[in-house]
Amino acid sequence: MTKRVLTLCAWGGPATLVIALIGWLIAGVLPIPLGSESSVEQVVSFYSHDTRVIAGLAISTIGVCFVFPLVAVIGVHMVKMEGRTPILTFLQLITGAATGVCLLLPLLLMTTIAFRPDRNPELTVMLNDIAWLLFITPIAPFMIQNVAIGVAILNDKRQTLPRWVAYVNFWVAFSFIPDPLAFFFHSGPFAWRGIFIFWLALTTYSIFLVVMGLTLRKAIKESSDLDACRLPPPRHDAPQPTNKLRAARVPRRRRPRPRRSPAAGAQEASRTHSR
Amino acid sequence: MPGRVTAVFTGLVVATCVTWWLGSVSSLTGGALGLAASLTILIAFAKIYLIGRDFMELRDAPSVLRSVFSLWVCVVAVAAVALVVV
C-alpha cells in the first residue's frame, strides 16, 4: 500500500509538467507567451478570449499542484538518506512547498485577469506584469530545494538515488540564476519572455520534474523495506537469536562481600592509602 | 607529468599574448575580412581544448567523455566563427 502511494506521488512530477502544459496550450500561453514588450492591445486581446483562457489557466493551476506530492516523496527518500537529523529533508519540504505556491499564485492571478476582460487596459497590463514577474523571478525557494536534494544525495552512503541526479539538481538550480534579470529588461533574451529566462527555466524545471519522478519511481520499485508497515507477530516456538557479544558483556553477579569489623575496616583503609 | 603540464601552461600564456596582440593590431587595420577575429576565436578554442585535455586530465578519460568535450569545443568554435564572419 505504501509503495503504491509513493509511486503515485512520484508520478506527480511528470503529471505536473503534462497537465500544466496542456492547460497553457489551451489558454494560449504556449507556444508564445505574452512578453514585457507586448503592446497594451496584445495583452488586452489575449485576455479577451476569456472562456478559453480561463479554462486553460484553471487546468494549469491544478496541474502545478501535482508538485506537492512529488515534494513529499522526495522528502521520504531524503529521510532515508539523512538519518537522525534530517535538516536537508526539512529544508526541501519547506522550500518545495514554497515552490508550489510560487507556481500556483501567479496562475490564479492570470485567471483572475481573464475574469473581467473589459476592465481598464492599464489595469490589465499592470496585473499581467505582476502575474508574470511573480511567476518568473522567485528563484530562491527553487534553488534551495535543488541544492538541498543534491547535497543530500552526494552525502548519502546508501545510494538511495543515483549520484548523477544530484548533479542534475545543481545544474537546474544554476539555470535559475539569470531569472531576476527579468526585472531589469523589457525586451531581449533576458526579459521575462527571453530565451534565457522563461524558456531556459521551463526546460530545466521540466527536466527536474521528470528526472526526479522517474528515478524515484525506480528507487521505490527496488526498495525492499517500504511495505513492512506491519511486522508479522513473533513466533513463540522460534528460538530467540542470541547475541554472543551481549551475552559476554552481562556482568557476573557480584559475590556478597563478607562483613568486617570496624577495626579490620580501618586497617584495610590505611593499607589502601599507603599503596 | 609536471613537465607536460608546464609546457601546456607556457603554450597557453603565449597563445593569450598572441591573441591580445592580434586584437590590438587588427583594430588599427580594420579587421580584414574578419580574419583576425576568426584566428582569435580558433586560438581561444584551441586553448580551451588544451585546458580540457591536459589540465582537466581528459586525455586519460574514457573516449566518450573526451569526444563529447571535443565536440562541444568544435561546435561552439565553428558557430562563433560563422556568426562573426558570415
Added chain:
Amino acid sequence: MPKKRPGHIPGEAGLWIFLLGDMTLFAAILLAFLWSRRSDPLGFKDAAHQLIQPIGAVNTLVLLLSSYVVVRALFAHRAALYVDARRLIAGAIGCAAMFAGLKAIEYYASISAGHTPVSGQFFNFYFILTGLHLLHVIVGTALLAAWQLMCIRRRAWEGTQRVVEGIASYWHMVDLLWVAIFALVYLVSAE
C-alpha cells in the same frame, strides 16, 4: 606516482553532466551575444573599446596561472605532499582574489564612465556574462578553500580523489569559460 587506470573519469560521471551543462549554457549566452552583435557591429566595436583590454588580458593570465597551480596542487596531494599542496592551493586562491579585485576595478571604471547593464546590448551581455562568471569564481574559491581544509587535515588521496578531482575540474572550467569570454567579448567585438 601510481599509474592511472585507462579510462578514468576525473571526479565522477555525474559531475560531468553539471560541467558540460554549465559550459553549454555559457556557450549559448556567448553565441546569443555574437548573434546580437550582427545587428550592430560598429556599436559593439565602440562599446568594446570602452573596456580596459589590459585588465581583461591580465585576468586571463591570472586564471591560467591559477589553473596551472591547481594541477600542481593535485599532483602534490596525490603524492601525499600535503604542505606543498596547501601552499599551491593558497596560491590559487590568491589568484582568484586578484581576479576578483581586478574585476571590481573594471566594473567600477565602467559604471563610473556611465556604462551600466541596461545601457545598450553590449554592456547588457558584458555584465551578465562576466557577472555569471564571477559567481562561478566565488563558488570555485569556496571549493578550493574546502580542499585546503582537506589538505590541512592530511586527508589521504584514496578517500578524497573523487572530490578533489571534481573541485579541480570545476576550477578548470571557470578558467576555460573566461578564455572564451575574453576572446569573444573583449577581443573579437573590438575588431
